[in-house]
Amino acid sequence: MNQWQTFLIGIAPDHVPALLAGLLLPVAVLLGRRLRPARVPATALDQTATSPVLGLSSGRDRTSPGQPRTPVRAWAAWLLGVAAVVHLALPIGHSDGWLLTAGFLGSGAAFAWLAVRAWEGRTWRLWSGLLLGATLLAYLLVAGTGQEEPDQVGILTALVELLALGLCLMPVRRRRFLSSTAVVAVTFVVGAWIWVGSFAAHAAAGGASASAGDPAGAAAGIDHSGHDHGHDHAARAQAGVIMRPATQAHPTADQVRAADALALATRQAMARYASLDAALAAGYTLPLAATGPDVHLDNKAYASDGRVLDPQRPEKLVYAIEGGRATLLGVVFVMERAGVPGPEPGGPITRWHAHNACLTVLPPGFTIVDAFGTCPALSVSITTPEMMHVWVVDSPAGWFAEGLDKEWVRAFHAAHGLPFTAR
Amino acid sequence: MAGSVVSEDVRPERGGVGDVLFVLCLMQAAFLLLAGLGEVLMMGGNAAYLIAPVAKLILVVVLATKAVKGRRWAMVTLMVVQVITLVGFTIQNLIGLLPGLDYSVNLVGLASNVAMPIAVVYLCASLIDRSRRHRQVAAAPAAYPPPAIAAAPAAYPAPVIGYPVPVDPYAPAEITS
Numbered sequence: 001m002n003q004w005q006t007f008l009i010g011i012a013p014d015h016v017p018a019l020l021a022g023l024l025l026p027v028a029v030l031l032g033r034r035l036r037p038a039r040v041p042a043t044a045l046d047q048t049a050t051s052p053v054l055g056l057s058s059g060r061d062r063t064s065p066g067q068p069r070t071p072v073r074a075w076a077a078w079l080l081g082v083a084a085v086v087h088l089a090l091p092i093g094h095s096d097g098w099l100l101t102a103g104f105l106g107s108g109a110a111f112a113w114l115a116v117r118a119w120e121g122r123t124w125r126l127w128s129g130l131l132l133g134a135t136l137l138a139y140l141l142v143a144g145t146g147q148e149e150p151d152q153v154g155i156l157t158a159l160v161e162l163l164a165l166g167l168c169l170m171p172v173r174r175r176r177f178l179s180s181t182a183v184v185a186v187t188f189v190v191g192a193w194i195w196v197g198s199f200a201a202h203a204a205a206g207g208a209s210a211s212a213g214d215p216a217g218a219a220a221g222i223d224h225s226g227h228d229h230g231h232d233h234a235a236r237a238q239a240g241v242i243m244r245p246a247t248q249a250h251p252t253a254d255q256v257r258a259a260d261a262l263a264l265a266t267r268q269a270m271a272r273y274a275s276l277d278a279a280l281a282a283g284y285t286l287p288l289a290a291t292g293p294d295v296h297l298d299n300k301a302y303a304s305d306g307r308v309l310d311p312q313r314p315e316k317l318v319y320a321i322e323g324g325r326a327t328l329l330g331v332v333f334v335m336e337r338a339g340v341p342g343p344e345p346g347g348p349i350t351r352w353h354a355h356n357a358c359l360t361v362l363p364p365g366f367t368i369v370d371a372f373g374t375c376p377a378l379s380v381s382i383t384t385p386e387m388m389h390v391w392v393v394d395s396p397a398g399w400f401a402e403g404l405d406k407e408w409v410r411a412f413h414a415a416h417g418l419p420f421t422a423r
Numbered sequence: 424m425a426g427s428v429v430s431e432d433v434r435p436e437r438g439g440v441g442d443v444l445f446v447l448c449l450m451q452a453a454f455l456l457l458a459g460l461g462e463v464l465m466m467g468g469n470a471a472y473l474i475a476p477v478a479k480l481i482l483v484v485v486l487a488t489k490a491v492k493g494r495r496w497a498m499v500t501l502m503v504v505q506v507i508t509l510v511g512f513t514i515q516n517l518i519g520l521l522p523g524l525d526y527s528v529n530l531v532g533l534a535s536n537v538a539m540p541i542a543v544v545y546l547c548a549s550l551i552d553r554s555r556r557h558r559q560v561a562a563a564p565a566a567y568p569p570p571a572i573a574a575a576p577a578a579y580p581a582p583v584i585g586y587p588v589p590v591d592p593y594a595p596a597e598i599t600s
Contacts, residue, residue: 003519003528010529019530070438152530159450159534166446180449180484187453195461238529289467338525356527360462362475367462373532376458376472377479381515383525 002339006383009245010238014093015153021089022082022157029081067121072167077119079164080128083135084111086157107135129168132161136190143197150194150201151236155371158194162187195371198237202353202402235353240368242356242383244341246348259346263399265311266331267392276326276420279317286422293409295321296332309333309343309388318389320409325417329404330391338385349400352386440553441491444546447539448487448501454535455480479504490547495554498547505540505547512536 011019067073087108091101110131118124139158142148165186169179235241251259273279280286284297295318302313314331321327335342335352342352358367358375359382367376375381388400393412395404459476466472483504489497519526 003526006527007529010531071440072438072442075443155531156534159531163446163450166449167443170442170446180445183446183449184453184456187450188457191453191457195457238527238531242527337523354525354527358458358462360472360475363469363471365462365466365469365472367458367465367472369527369532370454370458370461371531372454372457372535373529374454374458374535376462377455377475380511380518381526382518383527385525 005244006238006242009234009243010152010236012093012149012151012153012236014095015090015151017092018086018089018157019153021085022160025082025085026078069119069121072170073118073121073124076124076128076164076167077115079160079167080111080115080118080124082160083132083157083164084108084115086153086160087111087135103138107131125168129165132165132168136161136165136186140190140193140197144193144200146197146201149234149236150198150239150371152238155194155237158190159372162190191371194237195239198235198239198371199241202235202241202243237371238356238369238373239371240355240357242354243351246351247344248348251347251349255345255347255349259349259400262309262311262345262350263390266314266390269311270314270317270328270331270392273317274328275418276319276321276328277422279319279328280422284317291321293320293322293406293413294329294404295319303334304336306336308335309345314390316387318391320413320417322410322413323417324419325413326420327393327409327413327417329393329409329412330389332387332389334387335385338383340385342386342388346400350388351400352388353402354386355384357382357384440546440550441493444501444543444550445487445491447543447546448483451535451539451543452480452484455483490550493550493554495551498551502544502547505543508540509537 085108087104090104090108094100094104096104110127114124114128114131118128136158139148139154143150143154148154162183166183169182170176234245235243273282273284279297282299283301284299286297287295289295297317297319299313299315299317303315305313307313310333315334316332318329318332319326320329333342338354344350344352356369358369358379360366360376360379362378367379369375369381389402391397391399391401391404393404393416395401395408395412397404455476459473459480462472462476463470483501486497486501486504490501515526516528518524
């Protein structure tokens, strides 16, 4: 996957019309202002009301019936305008019910009305604040409950709405601290919610699509994973996880057999690493945080041996390590080079994913890119090579899930954990 | 820093560029907080990973607050911070071109890592430009000096209290008979 492909994957196909509408709005507005006959401002006030921010001349403006157009008003008008056209264009791509379609159209019209009010110097803050708050809340609800997979257009629209909401809240000078705190808090909560929601969608999709032995279930899982419109889950929020979209919705019989063969071969080969001591003797190394329900052990020799998807030489092993006992849960196959797509013998069952990680220097550490596409201060963002989990335990999530339920892992570990001597 | 302080007259007005700048900086602060807390969680709750994000957060908020109040040094420093962010983004892209490494770009990342810093730089520049123009106007000599008021002659009669009505010497005399 090159950068351009990754960029495009983040945009849900049904949100493309909304994105185009948002991008074309400035062009349409500027073109409309060019084509409109010039009007001489009636008062000197209209001339001083020119937005110094966006560089728009008021020479062609309609006479302002309200307050002068300050930069905040101009920015708010543009932001509300973008939100308006995005919402109005959403039904073009979405095939939703009439209620949701009416909701999109209604909110789009309301945003447009408020944008005009802000532009013309009329009161706009209260209704804009309420509408923006309600829209953000509605987005968080559908994103958090798995009804809609957060994608780049959705998050960007939320960002636009957050900025507009901040402009609504900010002019209260006497309560500046309060309104500032509110802006930071709302932005943080929205970002955290989307981040968690995208991970939940990723885990749910991986779990649902994981049953190699049950192609019907796998196909159903893929269809209903992140987006309830029949689209595959592709981690379009790209908040720490990057996936290629599935090339097909349903696996063929050959692909199911290939996935089964891969899983069974891996299970048989990994039986020799049931003991953590055996894995360490074979060259796998423990990370610094060596306890928990999903401890990943690396084998540096296997990471650069030129072999891909070799059940005998997986690049990582995953153990649950707690209470002096260890349980082998599965393996992680990792591609040798970042940006190189991994083979998918099982089609949509055997899907790979990568992580866009942030490497920090003070202190040395790592994390993943958040929902707003940012990293901590003093860090560098990179994308890891593609990887794929294959679990060697019979978990409800299946053999190719992205992750296992931690409670299930703890119970399984309590029953099957083996003592080890290595420290 | 008295020399770098913009006079009270050019303090950004309510609803002005400064307010937009301030909101953008607050959103950047929220991004920093989110990313920083995410790393703390990823690194097993080690609060040391909050030091750099919180330091930058405080820096950005303080600079934004001072910039809103018209402090020129704060605007310049804020511009420098944003330019460093942009340079970091460029370096990430270059690192991603190295063999074996990769770097992902997405729409939201472009908005928060490129568009927002550019917007902040632009707004700071417009504030600085505005303050500079204002100072130039204030420092320019007046084209027409105010006329000097001549001192009243000493022999001039004392003013009559009670607002005397001047008599028009050219008014026709009243007909008395």
